[in-house]
Amino acid sequence: MSQQRHGVTPGNAPGDRAGAVPAFPDLPEATIARLPEYLRALHNLGDAAADTISSEGLAAAAGVNSAKLRKDLSHLGSYGTRGVGYDVTLLIEQIEYVLGLDQRRAVCLVGLGNLGHALAGYDGFASRGFKIVALFDADASKVGELIQGLEVRHIEDLGRVAVEENIAIGVIATPALAAQAVADVLVDAGVTSILNFAPCVLSVPANVDVRKVDLAIELQILSFHEHRKASLTALPGGRSAASAGNQEAVGS
Amino acid sequence: MSQQRHGVTPGNAPGDRAGAVPAFPDLPEATIARLPEYLRALHNLGDAAADTISSEGLAAAAGVNSAKLRKDLSHLGSYGTRGVGYDVTLLIEQIEYVLGLDQRRAVCLVGLGNLGHALAGYDGFASRGFKIVALFDADASKVGELIQGLEVRHIEDLGRVAVEENIAIGVIATPALAAQAVADVLVDAGVTSILNFAPCVLSVPANVDVRKVDLAIELQILSFHEHRKASLTALPGGRSAASAGNQEAVGS
DNA sequence: CGCTGTGAAGTGGTTCACAGCA
DNA sequence: TGCTGTGAACCACTTCACAGCG
Structure with missing residues (x-):
């Protein structure tokens, strides 16, 4: 990964790497859309848990798989420790910085x-x-x-x-x-x-x-899946959950 | 949900292809997510416009490009006429059927x-x-x-x-x-x-x-883009729109 | 001739699997 | 040893460009 130097304005970024180019780390859109979810999960965890979290643990809390989470975090230069996990506080700071949440x-x-x-x-x-x-x-x-x-x-x-x-x-x-x-x-x-x-x-x-x-669009998308599920279950005798659905909740 | 199996029953589908396989057309998720948008656009158009619409026109009304729209519609067996366009009423029926909107x-x-x-x-x-x-x-x-x-x-x-x-x-x-x-x-x-x-x-x-x-996540994603834009404009002297933004509105 | 429908190429994102570091 | 970081394979979707039909 190249863009270690996330921070533009030195002193503003929590992690201050040396010569910081002004270029903003351009994260994949998909990653950006998930960062807020990670942030929420971290805040929930931060309250009651240890001060460090593994990719596996955080991924579970955020509803994604751990490989995706690690790749996402690696884009921001990542603040994990091999063999240990991520420092919760540091990671929160980092994500909030990237999302620009430090300024209301x-x-x-x-x-x-x-x-x-x-x-x-x-x-x-x-x-x-x-x-x-x-x-x-x-x-x-x-x-x-x-x-x-x-x-x-x-x-x-x-x-x-x-x-x-x-x-x-x-x-x-x-x-x-x-x-x-x-x-x-x-x-x-x-x-x-x-x-x-x-x-x-x-x-x-x-x-x-x-x-x-x-x-309404959200409901219509769900409606499609209802329709599909109904057409798959041969003859849906009752309200029993059946059939092989997709293996996980549909993403937003 | 004692859902009567509408899907398969012949005579329910607006377009009755000959031997119609019972299999439900399995559309790409991305397509499914856009169908409601096409439907809305069609309803808006249907009120005041001709009874036929080109892929170009519908795409504009739905905020996508025409190639994507044509590919999406082709997945549902498509009801267009080459050299002319799509029959608005028929297309509405077809999309509503696929989305399962014919039953409230x-x-x-x-x-x-x-x-x-x-x-x-x-x-x-x-x-x-x-x-x-x-x-x-x-x-x-x-x-x-x-x-x-x-x-x-x-x-x-x-x-x-x-x-x-x-x-x-x-x-x-x-x-x-x-x-x-x-x-x-x-x-x-x-x-x-x-x-x-x-x-x-x-x-x-x-x-x-x-x-x-x-x-809140939607706002946070926007916040990221604000942050990014701010960091690109060298020093944002005022509120002038500047810089090369991404060329189109960010999708949902 | 115009516009749809679609193979083929291109792009971005996910998942795998493992190298490398604490 | 355990977990992160990451190249590489894989997959889904988008875009291109044009064949084919009305």
């Missing part, structure tokens, strides 16, 4: 319908490195409402507030029809990461990252 | 906190082939509450109700600590598909499919 990123949430309300109140954000600093809605009747101590503002103020509050990530929880317009406003305001809950495709400039969560 | 699947929701409430009220489920038929919570003070016309029941009733209502899919929106226990109950009740919103790994038998949605 400001998040704004647009659309305070059903889902938006829930997201505004979701404590999993705060506890895992994010702070919702502003709420927006286009509906005048919602503006001014207090949710979790934050006042809902009108979408028109988004541009100004986004800059003021240095918002890095925008969450869209509006109806599909409004989503593209909201995305445009976010992009104009300098936001370069968007989490989209609206069931539609957003078009954004190349430098903006969009991730999409579509709850 | 009963869904139950466990955990009526913040997120659970939002999910219970999310109309995107009903409109896309699913019906939430039961709500459960372990908190006695929540039992009896009416949400969207459904009464919250105690988790103890889950086993019985799941069988009565023929529930196919369980949605877990409980705190992480409760999630495994809930999953166990669901599995015991014969549910073979689970959508898990709790930030933890579930262990389930091989025949049960689990999909996980972790909102």
Whole structure:
């Protein structure tokens, strides 16, 4: 593995290798998507367990196999000790650094319908490195409402507030029809990461990252597997679990 | 789930290929995950557009490239016409059939906190082939509450109700600590598909499919990209969009 | 002639299996 | 000896490029 020098800014990275090139360790996307899972597992473990963990143990806690975990961690220069395992604290620091969680990123949430309300109140954000600093809605009747101590503002103020509050990530929880317009406003305001809950495709400039969560799609994928399972079990007499399914839970 | 074996029965499939093998078309996972997206795009189009659509057009509407779309559709035996495109109605039927959406699947929701409430009220489920038929919570003070016309029941009733209502899919929106226990109950009740919103790994038998949605993880992945972008722009003087980002929105 | 359907090539990710270090 | 780190084989998916059909 080459890119040992993960840290860009020396002194910021927990592990300070000598001459650190400015290049950011470019991890495979698949690895990036799993790092948060490892981090969660480590935090759970850290509470009650030893200060070191084997790849086998951590892999089990994160729901992956150990070879994959080792390869993933090796990408970040890895902080394991052969014959022993990984130092839990060090590994947490390292992953948090790579994910950029050492700086709490400001998040704004647009659309305070059903889902938006829930997201505004979701404590999993705060506890895992994010702070919702502003709420927006286009509906005048919602503006001014207090949710979790934050006042809902009108979408028109988004541009100004986004800059003021240095918002890095925008969450869209509006109806599909409004989503593209909201995305445009976010992009104009300098936001370069968007989490989209609206069931539609957003078009954004190349430098903006969009991730999409579509709850109905998740169910439809499960529906497919139900359909498949049903068509495999010759004649499903009852509710008994049968047949040879795939050997492990389908990944996210 | 006494699921009648729809899949195989001839006359159920919209397209009746001659000797149709009983084997279920086993599509690549990646394809399955995209079919719902195509379906949504088709529905959007169907409203206002012609009754036929080219791979190029549909691909654009679904946010993928046309080669991928054609390959995906070819897996299901494909219903396009060379030189013309795909028949919108026929394609919708075909995809809905493969996904098993022709039968509305009963869904139950466990955990009526913040997120659970939002999910219970999310109309995107009903409109896309699913019906939430039961709500459960372990908190006695929540039992009896009416949400969207459904009464919250105690988790103890889950086993019985799941069988009565023929529930196919369980949605877990409980705190992480409760999630495994809930999953166990669901599995015991014969549910073979689970959508898990709790930030933890579930262990389930091989025949049960689990999909996980972790909102904080989505943000953490975006955070990584923010971090990366910040480290690439030499010194990010302001909020100007700069640098060469990845050329398209990051997939889900 | 245009667009689908698809072999073939290319890419990225996973798994294996073991070298190498504590 | 035990466990990490990693080349190499393997596999899944994507993309290309074009044959083939309407």
